[in-house]
Amino acid sequence: MQKITNVLLFFMVLIPLSKVSASSVQVRSFNEIFPILSPAIRTAVFSNNGFSRTYERASSSSLIGSGQSGLGFNIINPILSRQPGFLVETIVVIPGRENQYPLLKVYNALSQVRGLQGRLYHSHSRNAEVPLFEEVTRIESARSNTSVADPSPASRIPQSETIFLRMRDVNFGNSFYRADMVVENRGLRYTMTNTRDLTYGLVPVIRDGNFTAQLYFEPISEGMLIYGLAGASVANIVSSMVSINSAIDKRLAVIIGWVSGGIRR
Numbered sequence: 001m002q003k004i005t006n007v008l009l010f011f012m013v014l015i016p017l018s019k020v021s022a023s024s025v026q027v028r029s030f031n032e033i034f035p036i037l038s039p040a041i042r043t044a045v046f047s048n049n050g051f052s053r054t055y056e057r058a059s060s061s062s063l064i065g066s067g068q069s070g071l072g073f074n075i076i077n078p079i080l081s082r083q084p085g086f087l088v089e090t091i092v093v094i095p096g097r098e099n100q101y102p103l104l105k106v107y108n109a110l111s112q113v114r115g116l117q118g119r120l121y122h123s124h125s126r127n128a129e130v131p132l133f134e135e136v137t138r139i140e141s142a143r144s145n146t147s148v149a150d151p152s153p154a155s156r157i158p159q160s161e162t163i164f165l166r167m168r169d170v171n172f173g174n175s176f177y178r179a180d181m182v183v184e185n186r187g188l189r190y191t192m193t194n195t196r197d198l199t200y201g202l203v204p205v206i207r208d209g210n211f212t213a214q215l216y217f218e219p220i221s222e223g224m225l226i227y228g229l230a231g232a233s234v235a236n237i238v239s240s241m242v243s244i245n246s247a248i249d250k251r252l253a254v255i256i257g258w259v260s261g262g263i264r265r
Contacts, residue, residue: 028070028220034091050092055089060080087248088230090229119133157183187218191215196208213248215259
């Protein structure tokens with residue numbers, strides 16, 4: 001009899017705990033995450049192009065995603081801890097119904113890296129729309145050029161995953177990246193870091209590991225939130241010759257456009 005009583009008590013304790021756990025990951029609204037944004041920034045976030053801002057030597061207090069936002073320090077710190085000289089912050093919402101875009105759609109969109117190939121941006125020097133990444137493929141490792149096919153759509157999201165990419169960049173030629181995906185409490189964090197120097201011709205522009213772009217995805221009541229933060233450190237002589245913030249901004253915009261298209265499909 002005592003054993004039966006103990007079992008019943010055990011399950012009675014579990015029931016309220018499960019309710020607490022479910023409510024702890026309840027879908028938030030945009031205003032809950034960013035409670036003090038100006039109307040102009042909020043309008044931009046919900047526009048087709050989203051909101052973007054560039055910084056130089058920024059501190060965490062100057063970023064919209066830190067301070068009183070509800071994102072959490074672990075979304076900002078992986079970039080700021082590198083102390084980049086140049087930063088770009090982007091916030092976009094893909095409008096939709098609550099639960100219209102589950103994280104599994106995000107994961108499957110991120111998995112199709114060949115979808116980045118051929119995506120256009122406006123080149124001011126050429127006054128034309130040109131592909132930013134002329135070729136994109138998975139590769140076996142940071143030091144291997146052997147291509148790996150994109151996987152079939154998954155039925156579940158792994159807790160974490162690392163892949164390696166090779167991109168033929170219109171400005172930097174062949175460029176190589178490590179991409180890490182981690183499931184956060186409420187969303188999914190995707191981080192790309194260059195594993196070899198980014199060069200312009202024979203000149204190294206951004207050294208190995210000095211460029212990192214991070215995207216955070218969270219389903220919200222208005223659709224899907226995408227928060228992007230990218231940073232780079234370069235030598236002073238290079239920064240005087242190349243618009244680094246512009247280079248970061250257009251790459252972040254093209255990457256977000258690629259993922260957004262996959263999420264909407």
